[in-house]
Amino acid sequence: MQLQPPVPAQPPVPALEWCDDHLRILDQRSLPGALVWVECHDADDAAAAIADGVVQGAVSAGLVAAYGIALAARRIGRSADWAVDLQTDFERLAQACPASSHLLWVLGVLDDRLQRLRYQGQGVPDQLAQVAVNLHASDEESRRALGRLGVQVIRRHDRQPQKFLTLVSPHSDSHAGALDLVRAAQGAGLVEQLYLCADEASDACRLALWELDRDEVATALRGAAAAGQLMRSDNISWVVAGAHRIAANGDLISDIGTYSLAILAMHHGLRFMVVAPSAAFDLALESADELDPADGLLSPEGRLVMDVTPADLIDVIVTERGVVERPDESRIAELLSPRHLH
The missing domain is CATH 1.20.120.420 (translation initiation factor eif-2b, domain 1)
Structure with a gap:
């Protein structure tokens, strides 16, 4: 290719x-x-x-x-x-x-x-x-920086066009960072195909498809249940997720289904990237074990809308302030230190 x-x-x-x-x-x-x-x-x-x-x-x-x-x-x-x-x-x-x-x-x-x-x-x-x-x-500068740094990470692994998979939820806009990264990668000539996983034709999904179409990203809409088979058979390189919150140790709180994608990515040997602004880090939350299910995981109606992805399933977190490979508490603290420059 x-x-x-x-x-x-x-x-x-x-x-x-x-x-x-x-x-x-x-x-x-x-x-x-x-x-x-x-x-x-x-x-x-x-x-x-x-x-x-x-x-x-x-x-x-x-x-x-x-x-x-x-x-x-x-x-x-x-x-x-x-x-x-x-x-x-x-x-x-x-x-x-x-x-x-x-x-x-x-x-x-x-x-x-x-x-x-x-x-x-x-x-x-x-x-x-x-x-x-x-x-x-x-906000606009932050989004540009997220895309620029994410593209650098992708290029370090492969300079050829690649296939990506991400999740869009109707319950939040956590996926916004992931879509910013994909559009930046498209502008750099690094996207062969994006699989957009969604379980319903929500407004969020409709808007995501419109934005991606304007940037000429080759996008295929698939149900979330198809993600495992896509990873098994279609040579995907990156699974990209957004974040609602990130604990101090790197545990990810994001749209329901993100944990399943991370498990599937690990099983199939794919790289799992989180793209989020640094404001998503909640340093008062040492790990997701401290999280009360009622504190952000449930909708007002009691429906589970967020899940937790442990830090050891995440290959890299990309923020506007820099990149954390194999995130843990010390690496995240270094990223967020006032002394840190990317």
């Missing part, structure tokens, strides 16, 4: 576009049939976009919430006490998706900045808007 040249992707469609006095959001509900944008002019619009599914995924919802606070401050214009005047807007946005720890973290970042700015008068709206813009830019 000849080494393929990099594949030019279609120009990206911005999911979020900040226009200073409003926010434009690509309506995820309309895809792939049509490109429809929804405009947000205040915190109420932003909260509705999150709650109604116009925007999907924890990171995107958090960014919309950040811009929602900036828009609320723009509408107020002047205030003697910004924290008091914006309190209702913070509460409304938090209630739009109360189960999202990332959205609540983003609102915490805005609130921390606001506490330092609350009596500064007219400059507060501009400064809150800049915080939201900075969070947005940081």
Whole structure:
């Protein structure tokens, strides 16, 4: 097989576009049939976009919430006490998706900045808007770094186009990092085929297929039950997973079915890669043994939506800060050390 040249992707469609006095959001509900944008002019619009599914995924919802606070401050214009005047807007946005720890973290970042700015008068709206813009830019840079470092890992093992397998769950957006990696690998000419495993035609699966099609990734949709046979018969090189949380020792908490994929990958001698932002590490959780099943593994209805993959089944974790081969507590601590540079 000849080494393929990099594949030019279609120009990206911005999911979020900040226009200073409003926010434009690509309506995820309309895809792939049509490109429809929804405009947000205040915190109420932003909260509705999150709650109604116009925007999907924890990171995107958090960014919309950040811009929602900036828009609320723009509408107020002047205030003697910004924290008091914006309190209702913070509460409304938090209630739009109360189960999202990332959205609540983003609102915490805005609130921390606001506490330092609350009596500064007219400059507060501009400064809150800049915080939201900075969070947005940081997320985009993080995704580029994840892809770049993941491609380096893939090339170290094989410079030829390869076959990948990943899982998409309707219950979370943990797979986002895995898809970012595959699209980056496609741009580097390293993807022969991606098998996308999903058990139902969910919105998450539909959006993933649309994104991959735009980047011309050869993608085949398969049921999760077919993963073992694909690994046995189709010369797959990499199983790629995202993360909901990662314990200090490298144990992975991710979409239900990830543990099964890791076991199958080990049995068939395939490499298992986790792709996730460094924020996914929960150093307060020494190992997944400490995890209460009710703490993130179960849906509000009591359905199991997450599982645990022990660290010894993981070949490599790729983050925007660097790469951890054969993850364990000491290697992860080194990666997350302030002294670490990738």
